Amino acid sequence: MANPPKKKVFYQIDEVCERLGLSLLDMSVLVSERKIQLCTAVAGLLVEDGHYEVALDGDAAPIPDDRLRMQGLVDLKPDDAWFVLRHGSQTIFWLAAEPGCYRRLVSTSEEDRGYTVIRDEVGVRHEEFARYAATEEALDDITIGTKIGTSRGSQAIYDWDAARLEACRLIYFEGVPESFGALIRHVQGWFAEKGGRVPDESTMKRRLRDVWAIFGSEAKRKAA
Numbered sequence: 001m002a003n004p005p006k007k008k009v010f011y012q013i014d015e016v017c018e019r020l021g022l023s024l025l026d027m028s029v030l031v032s033e034r035k036i037q038l039c040t041a042v043a044g045l046l047v048e049d050g051h052y053e054v055a056l057d058g059d060a061a062p063i064p065d066d067r068l069r070m071q072g073l074v075d076l077k078p079d080d081a082w083f084v085l086r087h088g089s090q091t092i093f094w095l096a097a098e099p100g101c102y103r104r105l106v107s108t109s110e111e112d113r114g115y116t117v118i119r120d121e122v123g124v125r126h127e128e129f130a131r132y133a134a135t136e137e138a139l140d141d142i143t144i145g146t147k148i149g150t151s152r153g154s155q156a157i158y159d160w161d162a163a164r165l166e167a168c169r170l171i172y173f174e175g176v177p178e179s180f181g182a183l184i185r186h187v188q189g190w191f192a193e194k195g196g197r198v199p200d201e202s203t204m205k206r207r208l209r210d211v212w213a214i215f216g217s218e219a220k221r222k223a224a
Helices: 011-019 024-032 078-087 126-148 162-174 180-193 201-224
Strands: 008-013 040-053 060-075 090-093 101-105 115-118 120-126
Touching: 008 011, 008 126, 011 120, 011 126, 024 078, 040 115, 078 090, 078 115, 078 120, 078 162, 078 201, 101 162, 120 126, 120 180, 162 201
Parallel strands: none
Antiparallel strands: 008 120, 040 060, 040 101, 040 120, 090 115
């Protein structure tokens, strides 16, 4: 049996999409709506940190505070992250910063203007991944709770523990399905055979993504 994925500092964007059951287009929409923060790794990137002061006429003037060399993971601005996901790369001149502040890349020469970010080097920090996954799980639970009502003793619409056991039974006895979609269709069929309601695909993706994160790599090896 495959070992569960280890906690990492950084998850590359393809792995994030696979674990969450999302396409790159789905992810680009989340990024553009500022629902998830993407980052990339840099080494010795010179930046200027500063803040904005608003004048009486309403104009905001940038006020430099410090210069420093960035090392490790840095957060991308949403518009830059969106462009990287949709087009494969982007030359950036700014990094994400706290509200009212800025983080500008400092050019030391004409040849040193900007920093090129490519899609394969973009991803999500572990903490951000956990935050987003927990938020989606909570929203899913709220949605289900709204559908079944809030009265004490209400029965859940879906037996997710049994559904996950069915997914594991399939993998153990019949092997890993060829794709995440195939696993979802199988479990949807299982729900249908039980005579109850069948969850929609997006809900299935959220509920089974950790199962697929563990066993999905086996499907890739079979396809190779």
